[in-house]
Amino acid sequence: MRTLSYRFRDLLALEPLTADELRFLLDQSKPFQEIQKHPLKKLATLRGKTVALAFFENSTRTRISFGTAAARLGADTMNLQAEASSIKKGETLLDTAFNLNAMRPDCLVMRHSASGAADYVARHLEIPVVNAGDGTHEHPSQGLLDALTIRDRLGTIENLNVTILGDILHSRVARSNIHLLGKFGCRFTLCGPSIWVPRELEKIAPGTPIRCVYRMEEALEGAHVILMLRVQTERLNDPPLSANDYILLYQLNAERLRRANREAIVLHPGPINRGIEITPEVADGPQSCVLEQVTNGVAVRMAILYLVIAGATESGTHPALEGKPKESANASD
Amino acid sequence: MLAIKNGRVIDPATNTDAPRDILMEGEKIAEVAQPGGLRVAPGAEVFDAAGLIVAPGFIDLHAHLREPGQESSETIETGTKAAARGGFTAVCCMPNTKPVNDNASVTRFILDRAKATGSVRVWPIGAASEESKGEAIAEIAGMRDAGIVAVSDDGRPIATAKLARQVMDYCRSLDLPVIEHAEDVSLAAGAVMREGVASTRLGLRGMPAAAESVCVARDVQLAELTGARLHIAHLSAKASLEQVRWAKSRGLRVTCEVTPHHFTLSDEDVRYDSRFKMNPPLGAREDRAALLAGLADGTVDAIATDHAPHEPALKDVEFDRAPFGVLGFETALALALEQLVSSGQLSLMRMVELFTSGPAPVLGMERKIASGQPADLTIFSTTREWTYDVNQSPSKSRNSPFDGRKFKGGPMATIVAGRIIYKQ
Numbered sequence: 001m002r003t004l005s006y007r008f009r010d011l012l013a014l015e016p017l018t019a020d021e022l023r024f025l026l027d028q029s030k031p032f033q034e035i036q037k038h039p040l041k042k043l044a045t046l047r048g049k050t051v052a053l054a055f056f057e058n059s060t061r062t063r064i065s066f067g068t069a070a071a072r073l074g075a076d077t078m079n080l081q082a083e084a085s086s087i088k089k090g091e092t093l094l095d096t097a098f099n100l101n102a103m104r105p106d107c108l109v110m111r112h113s114a115s116g117a118a119d120y121v122a123r124h125l126e127i128p129v130v131n132a133g134d135g136t137h138e139h140p141s142q143g144l145l146d147a148l149t150i151r152d153r154l155g156t157i158e159n160l161n162v163t164i165l166g167d168i169l170h171s172r173v174a175r176s177n178i179h180l181l182g183k184f185g186c187r188f189t190l191c192g193p194s195i196w197v198p199r200e201l202e203k204i205a206p207g208t209p210i211r212c213v214y215r216m217e218e219a220l221e222g223a224h225v226i227l228m229l230r231v232q233t234e235r236l237n238d239p240p241l242s243a244n245d246y247i248l249l250y251q252l253n254a255e256r257l258r259r260a261n262r263e264a265i266v267l268h269p270g271p272i273n274r275g276i277e278i279t280p281e282v283a284d285g286p287q288s289c290v291l292e293q294v295t296n297g298v299a300v301r302m303a304i305l306y307l308v309i310a311g312a313t314e315s316g317t318h319p320a321l322e323g324k325p326k327e328s329a330n331a332s333d
Numbered sequence: 334m335l336a337i338k339n340g341r342v343i344d345p346a347t348n349t350d351a352p353r354d355i356l357m358e359g360e361k362i363a364e365v366a367q368p369g370g371l372r373v374a375p376g377a378e379v380f381d382a383a384g385l386i387v388a389p390g391f392i393d394l395h396a397h398l399r400e401p402g403q404e405s406s407e408t409i410e411t412g413t414k415a416a417a418r419g420g421f422t423a424v425c426c427m428p429n430t431k432p433v434n435d436n437a438s439v440t441r442f443i444l445d446r447a448k449a450t451g452s453v454r455v456w457p458i459g460a461a462s463e464e465s466k467g468e469a470i471a472e473i474a475g476m477r478d479a480g481i482v483a484v485s486d487d488g489r490p491i492a493t494a495k496l497a498r499q500v501m502d503y504c505r506s507l508d509l510p511v512i513e514h515a516e517d518v519s520l521a522a523g524a525v526m527r528e529g530v531a532s533t534r535l536g537l538r539g540m541p542a543a544a545e546s547v548c549v550a551r552d553v554q555l556a557e558l559t560g561a562r563l564h565i566a567h568l569s570a571k572a573s574l575e576q577v578r579w580a581k582s583r584g585l586r587v588t589c590e591v592t593p594h595h596f597t598l599s600d601e602d603v604r605y606d607s608r609f610k611m612n613p614p615l616g617a618r619e620d621r622a623a624l625l626a627g628l629a630d631g632t633v634d635a636i637a638t639d640h641a642p643h644e645p646a647l648k649d650v651e652f653d654r655a656p657f658g659v660l661g662f663e664t665a666l667a668l669a670l671e672q673l674v675s676s677g678q679l680s681l682m683r684m685v686e687l688f689t690s691g692p693a694p695v696l697g698m699e700r701k702i703a704s705g706q707p708a709d710l711t712i713f714s715t716t717r718e719w720t721y722d723v724n725q726s727p728s729k730s731r732n733s734p735f736d737g738r739k740f741k742g743g744p745m746a747t748i749v750a751g752r753i754i755y756k757q
Contacts, residue, residue: 015534092650114651115536116605135653137536172536200533 031320052105069301143176166229182208191219340382346701390422390709395637402431419662420744467492501561546572571623607655642730
């Protein structure tokens with residue numbers, strides 16, 4: 001029988017987690033992946049619990065994904081979106097958080113444009129806080145769902161060559177991936193315009209081999225995993241960078257993809273700018289995992305919400321496996 | 334009449350490090366004598382400084398007292414109380430108040446408030462440009478006559494090289510120092526900490542060290558062009574220090590100050606905690622090492638606090654949104670003892686110099702313990718163990734990165750104009 005051996009008060013970043021804790025989170029997501037294939041996807045695990053979703057920055061898929069994850073666990077949600085919030089009326093982030101907390105949710109999932117915002121709020125709240133993306137710092141659930149997708153496709157997340165392409169300086173997805181996969185011996189090649197790929201990135205995860213290169217052909221050589229980042233078109237203006245130059249130098253097309261390992265997979269956190277950072281041919285091709293990532297996102301977020309709300313100190317059957325034969329529980333170990 | 338007995342006097346200006354007794358009459362030092370050599374009138378107050386260091390009164394070249402205009406963060410009364418607890422006998426207050434101290438009436442207001450409510454001497458610094466906007470030169474002569482000791486657009490640099498040149502030219506004729514907050518604002522725009530591995534890891538926008546040093550380079554060139562007295566405020570980068578070193582080697586009248594937080598902390602200490610956010614931001618480890626070397630070899634003239642109170646309502650927000658600045662008065666001496674003296678980098682004499690006869694000449698003054706001098710003294714311990722509790726501070730603000738830090742050594746008494754205004 002599975003023993004749930006880690007307790008996560010909050011999930012603010014992947015950087016401080018150990019390989020064992022990260023593996024545990026991925027393993028916990030596995031049964032929830034199965035749920036996504038069932039005709040009836042709703043569990044009662046978190047019935048009576050409330051998840052507060054506070055998105056102080058625009059988000060569609062992450063917000064819907066967390067909302068769907070909560071619903072499939074049987075929890076209720078309260079929603080705060082930036083436009084509808086008091087932020088513009090001058091309320092501080094902490095006051096907004098205290099007000100949400102006063103409605104007694106069991107967990108706060110928050111997205112915010114300031115790096116460290118979730119960390120800051122978590123220091124002041126008793127309830128668990130889940131970081132759904134903080135500025136240009138981390139996006140832990142995205143890092144986990146990417147790792148789950150890679151493990152499903154390639155059978156392992158250990159000792160892989162991972163190439164990340166695009167605006168890495170401003171990417172919370174890149175940081176979460178580096179901090180997760182780096183703990184499993186992966187080697188990173190970061191590539192993009194030099195202003196977005198500063199050399200300092202090579203030192204952000206001591207112990208993890210990270211190199212910055214500025215020629216895409218070199219970056220793709222021998223890659224097992226290619227992680228694309230969305231080109232935020234608003235960032236192309238600061239500094240001024242020509243979209244045509246970007247396409248010329250850094251667009252992932254079929255010809256460039258051939259330089260990677262034959263079985264290499266392509267991930268993209270979305271939303272995709274077709275024709276800018278990636279050609280439709282690659283985005284829709286057999287090596288692309290973009291829709292699996294989205295499906296896995298719900299499973300990962302179910303696991304996160306379950307672990308932070310229900311806690312994980314008791315040993316027992318995984319909630320997604322309740323009522324099923326024990327062999328299947330063991331099989332997923 | 335006040336007598337200080339049994340203390341160890343350390344006075345860099347007279348190169349004294351010896352047991353001495355000091356007698357003060359009125360607002361002046363009357364006599365400095367061998368131990369037991371004073372003739373003290375019966376009934377005179379006697380302070381027993383046995384086991385303590387007696388130094389000339391500490392001067393802080395750089396502080397923000399927030400009055401007028403931001404009294405919810407600090408007032409001249411609360412700020413100077415905190416300064417007294419830190420061992421400072423005089424503080425220079427920056428002009429970025431509301432309104433800006435850019436004319437004689439604001440200067441006089443500050444001096445009047447200081448006289449009515451202040452514990453230590455308050456020496457105002459006037460704005461270099463009107464409202465520190467970097468357009469027209471402020472009424473510097475009027476402010477000089479009202480009592481400013483220097484000019485600065487602190488909080489920002491003097492906006493353009495042209496204006497900086499004109500201000501330096503003008504201040505040379507008025508015999509006032511120009512204090513520069515060196516920052517290339519285009520390089521620093523939007524940044525909340527120093528650019529480097531730490532900012533990259535935290536996902537916080539960084540400004541490069543060059544944001545400071547290119548401005549220092551501009552200003553030392555202009556100091557050479559104009560012959561002005563130029564003082565670089567809160568110097569934080571190794572490259573800036575090299576510019577100052579070059580200027581000094583050319584014989585230019587260029588000086589600089591370093592803050593305790595910059596010689597104690599580095600960007601690796603930054604957390605998502607706005608108490609670690611100030612401008613200039615904490616530098617890299619090699620910057621800190623360079624500052625320590627500069628403090629030891631004389632390139633750095635003074636330790637200044639850049640005491641910058643912000644009330645909790647302003648400071649207790651996301652790191653990105655918090656204003657720049659940290660408290661500094663009450664921890665400055667203890668940090669200097671810990672980082673500079675206990676670590677063996679500096680002698681006690683040199684450390685005292687950085688608080689006294691180092692900063693005084695920047696303002697065209699002298700600071701020493703001798704008969705006829707103002708009776709301003711700082712008495713401190715190098716052994717007393719204590720813990721800084723910011724909630725006990727007389728300051729109206731709480732934004733110190735050193736809250737809860739344990740110290741060995743610190744201020745024991747502060748004497749201004751012959752009166753004990755603070756006693757531990």
